[in-house]
Amino acid sequence: xxxxxxxxxxxxxxxxxxxxxxxxxxxxxxxxxxxxxxxxxxxxxxxxxxxxxxxxxxxxxxxxxxxxxxxxxxxxxxxxxxxxxxxxxxxxxxxxxxxxxxxxxxxxxxxxxxxxxxxxxxxxxxxxxxxxxxxxxxxxxxxxxxxxxxxxxxxxx
Numbered sequence: 480x481x482x483x484x485x486x487x488x489x490x491x492x493x494x495x496x497x498x499x500x501x502x503x504x505x506x507x508x509x510x511x512x513x514x515x516x517x518x519x520x521x522x523x524x525x526x527x528x529x530x531x532x533x534x535x536x537x538x539x540x541x542x543x544x545x546x547x548x549x550x551x552x553x554x555x556x557x558x559x560x561x562x563x564x565x566x567x568x569x570x571x572x573x574x575x576x577x578x579x580x581x582x583x584x585x586x587x588x589x590x591x592x593x594x595x596x597x598x599x600x601x602x603x604x605x606x607x608x609x610x611x612x613x614x615x616x617x618x619x620x621x622x623x624x625x626x627x628x629x630x631x632x633x634x635x636x
Contacts, residue, residue, distance in 0.1 A: 510563025
């Protein structure tokens with residue numbers, strides 16, 4: 480199996496894991512470790528399949544993931560984001576360099592606004608008591624899917 484075929488297979492597996500994450504986060508309002516862990520473990524295989532070097536490529540991925548973890552840990556501490564969301568975004572940050580990770584953060588933010596509005600509206604429409612529980616993992620996973628789609632369908636490189 481060539482590295483390119485293996486790399487596309489890994490991206491397909493990542494996309495499937497992200498789709499499962501969307502379903503479980505909507506259904507259970509939970510992002511399971513049994514989904515996030517394979518995403519994180521798949522990243523080093525992706526690095527190898529795409530021919531990345533230990534220095535600086537792999538180190539940059541690790542630094543980006545650490546920065547993402549620290550940033551979102553602040554949001555977790557402030558109780559505006561769940562622990563599963565932090566773990567999911569950190570695992571995704573392992574896959575891509577800091578530029579793509581930053582773009583994924585932008586996508587997740589924009590999608591998060593839409594997801595929040597939809598679930599808030601649905602909560603109000605059904606006249607449920609208390610605050611709406613927003614599955615922000617949906618926005619993170621959708622942002623990851625957009626990035627994966629760019630890898631598959633971008634004919635310009």
